Amino acid sequence: MKKILSILAIGVLLTSCGEKKEEKKGGFDMQRTKTEDKATSASKGVPVDMDNEGIGPFKDIEFSDIDTDLAAAGEAKYSTVCTACHMAEERMIGPALAGVYDRRNPAWVMNMIKNPTEMLxxxxxxxxxxxxxxxxxxxxxxxSEDDTRAIAEYLRTL
Incomplete structure (x- = not known):
């Protein structure tokens, strides 16, 4: 009986140590996210226009040093409002937001956050x-405009 168990154990061991064959499944492969470079310029015809301020209450926005307290408040608000559709480094339902100020005017970003219906x-x-x-x-x-400003400040830290 010991000989049979030993032979079986050796057989299983040899089989499991063999070359693994990767089986390719046919059909549809859906991935929820796709990595997007944060410095990506426009893709699929989306223009990069740093002069466009969008439609809404924000105009002529110029940033100075990052306000860490405001950015922390913005991160908290972003976590509750924005993360269902946006990630920092990955494309989801909406675009990745890291480096957004390399592609968009600060007023445009804030107007899009505050006034998406009119912007769209x-x-x-x-x-x-x-x-x-x-x-x-x-x-x-x-x-509110204050919440919008806080989220905009947080986006600067991504």
Whole structure:
């Protein structure tokens, strides 16, 4: 009996140590996210326009040094409002937001956060992003101007 068990154990060991064959499955492969370089310029025809301030209450926004307290408040608000659709480094339902100020004017970003409905109707960049992201509409979260500014400050830290 010991000989039979020893032979079986050696057989299993040899079989498991053999070359692994990778089986390719046919069909549809869906991935939730796709890595997006944070410094990516426009893709699929989305223009990079640093002069476009968008449509909304924010105009002529210029940043100075990062306000860490404001950025911390923005991170908390971002975590509750934005993470369902946005990640910092990866494309999801919406674009990756790391390096957004390399692609967009600060006023445009803040207007998009505060006023997405009007932006998606009238702004050419917002319309192009809507098309690129399969008509996934950014919802108006009803953020105050202070909350919008805090999220904008947090985005500077990504």
């Amino acid at each position: 109707k009238k702004d050419p960049i917002a319309k192009a992003l809507l098309e690129e992201y399969n008509n996934a509409i950014m919802l108006d979260s009803g953020l």
